[in-house]
Amino acid sequence: MKLQGKHYFDIFWILFFGGIMITAFGYRYKARLIPMVVTLPCLAFAIYRFIVDLRGKEEEGATGEDILLQGIKEKVEGVSVGFKQKSRMKLTAAEKRRRLLDISLWILIFLGLIFTVGFLYAIPIFTVAYMRIKRESWVLSVLCAAGLWVGVYLAFVVGTRSYLYEGLLIPLLRNQ
Amino acid sequence: MSLWDGIWGGLAAASSWPAWGLMLLTIPIGLVIGIIPGMGGNMGLALLIPFTFGMHPIPGFAFLLGMHAVVHTGGSIPAILFDTPGTGPNAATCIEGFPMAQKGEAGRALGAALTSSMIGGVLGAIFMAMVIPVLRPLVLAFGPPEFFMMAVMGLTFISLMAGESLLKGLMAGGMGLIISFVGMDPQTGVVRFSYGMLGLMDGINIVTVVVGLFALAEVIDMGVKGGAIAHTESADVKGTGVMQGIKDCYTYWWLLMRCSIIGNIIGIIPGLGGDAAAFICYGHAVQTTKQRDQFGKGCVEGVIATDSAHNSKEGGALIPTLAFGVPGSSGMAILLGAFMILGVSPGREMFTKHLDLVFSMVWVIVFANIIAVMLCLPFAGKMAKITFIRTSVMIPFILVCGILGSYLTTSKIGDILITVIFGGVGYAMKKFDYARGPLILGIVLGRIAENALHVSLNLYGLMFLFRPITLILLIITLATVLFPVYKDRVKKKTARGGIG
Numbered sequence: 001m002k003l004q005g006k007h008y009f010d011i012f013w014i015l016f017f018g019g020i021m022i023t024a025f026g027y028r029y030k031a032r033l034i035p036m037v038v039t040l041p042c043l044a045f046a047i048y049r050f051i052v053d054l055r056g057k058e059e060e061g062a063t064g065e066d067i068l069l070q071g072i073k074e075k076v077e078g079v080s081v082g083f084k085q086k087s088r089m090k091l092t093a094a095e096k097r098r099r100l101l102d103i104s105l106w107i108l109i110f111l112g113l114i115f116t117v118g119f120l121y122a123i124p125i126f127t128v129a130y131m132r133i134k135r136e137s138w139v140l141s142v143l144c145a146a147g148l149w150v151g152v153y154l155a156f157v158v159g160t161r162s163y164l165y166e167g168l169l170i171p172l173l174r175n176q
Numbered sequence: 177m178s179l180w181d182g183i184w185g186g187l188a189a190a191s192s193w194p195a196w197g198l199m200l201l202t203i204p205i206g207l208v209i210g211i212i213p214g215m216g217g218n219m220g221l222a223l224l225i226p227f228t229f230g231m232h233p234i235p236g237f238a239f240l241l242g243m244h245a246v247v248h249t250g251g252s253i254p255a256i257l258f259d260t261p262g263t264g265p266n267a268a269t270c271i272e273g274f275p276m277a278q279k280g281e282a283g284r285a286l287g288a289a290l291t292s293s294m295i296g297g298v299l300g301a302i303f304m305a306m307v308i309p310v311l312r313p314l315v316l317a318f319g320p321p322e323f324f325m326m327a328v329m330g331l332t333f334i335s336l337m338a339g340e341s342l343l344k345g346l347m348a349g350g351m352g353l354i355i356s357f358v359g360m361d362p363q364t365g366v367v368r369f370s371y372g373m374l375g376l377m378d379g380i381n382i383v384t385v386v387v388g389l390f391a392l393a394e395v396i397d398m399g400v401k402g403g404a405i406a407h408t409e410s411a412d413v414k415g416t417g418v419m420q421g422i423k424d425c426y427t428y429w430w431l432l433m434r435c436s437i438i439g440n441i442i443g444i445i446p447g448l449g450g451d452a453a454a455f456i457c458y459g460h461a462v463q464t465t466k467q468r469d470q471f472g473k474g475c476v477e478g479v480i481a482t483d484s485a486h487n488s489k490e491g492g493a494l495i496p497t498l499a500f501g502v503p504g505s506s507g508m509a510i511l512l513g514a515f516m517i518l519g520v521s522p523g524r525e526m527f528t529k530h531l532d533l534v535f536s537m538v539w540v541i542v543f544a545n546i547i548a549v550m551l552c553l554p555f556a557g558k559m560a561k562i563t564f565i566r567t568s569v570m571i572p573f574i575l576v577c578g579i580l581g582s583y584l585t586t587s588k589i590g591d592i593l594i595t596v597i598f599g600g601v602g603y604a605m606k607k608f609d610y611a612r613g614p615l616i617l618g619i620v621l622g623r624i625a626e627n628a629l630h631v632s633l634n635l636y637g638l639m640f641l642f643r644p645i646t647l648i649l650l651i652i653t654l655a656t657v658l659f660p661v662y663k664d665r666v667k668k669k670t671a672r673g674g675i676g
Binding site: 005024042045048099106131135136140152 | 369573589607608
């Protein structure tokens with residue numbers, strides 16, 4: 001059987017609660033009591049959920065709200081409650097994976113820039129790079145980057161006098 | 177502080193320059209967030225909370241509530257013009273609003289929707305103000321045992337907020353509780369779940385998690401979906417008719433009043449939320465109308481009923497949050513997190529020391545609703561075009577604001593890594609239909625519950641469970657847990673009987 005995304009996410013929950021449980025065992029009684037009381041049933045739910053997903057069954061009924069809304073919809077006879085929405089172009093699973101990888105990489109690039117050159121340089125560099133690669137025009141990319149930079153600078157550096165992280169590279173260059 | 181002092185103090189504070197100016201700044205933000213489908217008030221709060229750091233509570237809440245109170249008002253605009261609800265509750269507005277737009281009555285539908293949103297929001301705030309004197313003695317009678325039991329009761333509301341699956345909701349709530357345990361245990365002095373990392377010894381800040389779960393998860397979702405937000409054909413906005421829509425609100429004033437009251441009551445009940453308020457009031461309008469055959473074809477009564485309901489809900493939802501620290505929705509849970517950042521504790525303090533803060537919230541909701549509608553009425557058509565902004569333009573803005581906000585809340589650079597991790601978790605939760613509200617509820621109530629439990633045990637031992645109010649709350653809690661199970665059994669039994 002081929003594991004799908006939801007199975008991996010189920011495994012994540014099991015590992016999370018399992019890891020917390022093992023860690024909690026190491027604490028003294030009073031400190032571990034409440035975390036254990038919470039974790040134990042959650043771990044059981046996560047394992048049950050994984051088994052259900054593996055079997056491919058859809059379990060559990062609707063919540064109170066769903067039942068309530070369904071009841072109202074049923075009572076409102078003769079009224080169409082479905083609204084028409086022109087559907088988006090269907091994406092293939094491979095295309096979705098590619099886009100997910102793409103946006104995840106962009107987020108990591110932004111983080112990398114922050115850690116390297118700090119917020120004040122990372123914000124315009126990231127904005128221009130992202131928008132240009134996504135085929136936005138030079139003018140719009142530069143305008144958005146400048147707008148964001150000015151907004152951040154005025155609000156935090158001038159306005160609230162907050163310290164914005166400068167990254168690892170900028171202090172090094174300044175000290176040389 | 178007396179009640180009158182609170183009312184006038186609240187008005188003076190809400191009308192003072194910093195509060196007023198900040199509110200004017202966030203009202204358009206709230207409208208824009210409402211107009212853009214998929215963003216919603218929770219993400220707006222996640223992005224704005226970090227900016228309140230260091231603010232005084234009253235301007236801080238004017239800043240947050242000014243945005244949050246008008247999100248659904250903005251959401252009605254694309255619902256009517258493009259058949260695309262800006263937020264969940266606006267789906268009910270589509271039913272009558274879009275057919276009206278197709279008939280060439282877009283102006284009338286917008287006029288009715290915006291006016292009823294405004295009146296609903298104002299009435300919701302007034303009802304909230306009227307409930308405060310009744311609640312005040314009750315809240316003052318509460319001690320740590322009662323607050324512990326209220327927090328436990330709040331946790332059982334996870335079952336109502338869980339969305340499609342109760343188990344998934346409980347798991348998310350469990351994760352929230354565990355996050356609330358990270359850091360120093362105040363009772364034993366043991367540092368829990370920090371894994372030797374200095375940054376985790378003070379615990380995980382709620383904003384760090386909220387920004388990841390809502391803002392970053394939305395960025396990832398936008399990146400995957402791509403294109404523009406709205407993928408619909410616009411209705412022709414023929415004719416003006418806005419004045420006719422406003423007049424309709426006066427013609428159907430009694431319906432508007434009834435739906436505002438129903439919406440407010442639904443807001444007080446944790447877990448039901450704006451979707452339920454809008455659909456219940458729509459159903460109420462259909463059942464009580466004299467022109468039932470017009471419903472579904474573009475009937476203005478349907479628009480008035482839904483829009484007055486979802487805005488009046490906000491005032492109601494604030495009542496349990498302020499009085500008992502029990503948020504009834506994920507939005508209120510995030511707002512409760514903001515209370516802690518601004519150094520305000522819900523409950524007793526709110527109704528004694530900070531009564532002016534409570535009433536300033538009432539005034540902020542009133543002002544925000546009025547200003548939002550004054551902004552929307554002339555520019556609704558143009559504002560709706562925001563939905564066609566490409567995600568490639570929006571992503572840098574949301575990502576920068578989110579990451580920066582997460583960093584500024586604690587000034588710890590390591591926290592942006594936690595935000596990114598929760599961004600991934602939030603996206604997966606969204607993709608695989610896990611409600612994110614219970615996770616926030618778990619974080620907020622976990623801390624309150626654990627502290628109150630330790631204080632109660634130290635003061636009264638296990639006998640704290642037998643104090644009169646605690647016992648009543650315990651019974652209500654058990655009923656909240658057991659009633660859905662009982663109902664489910666009855667339903668299954670009936671279904672089996674029907675088949676047999």
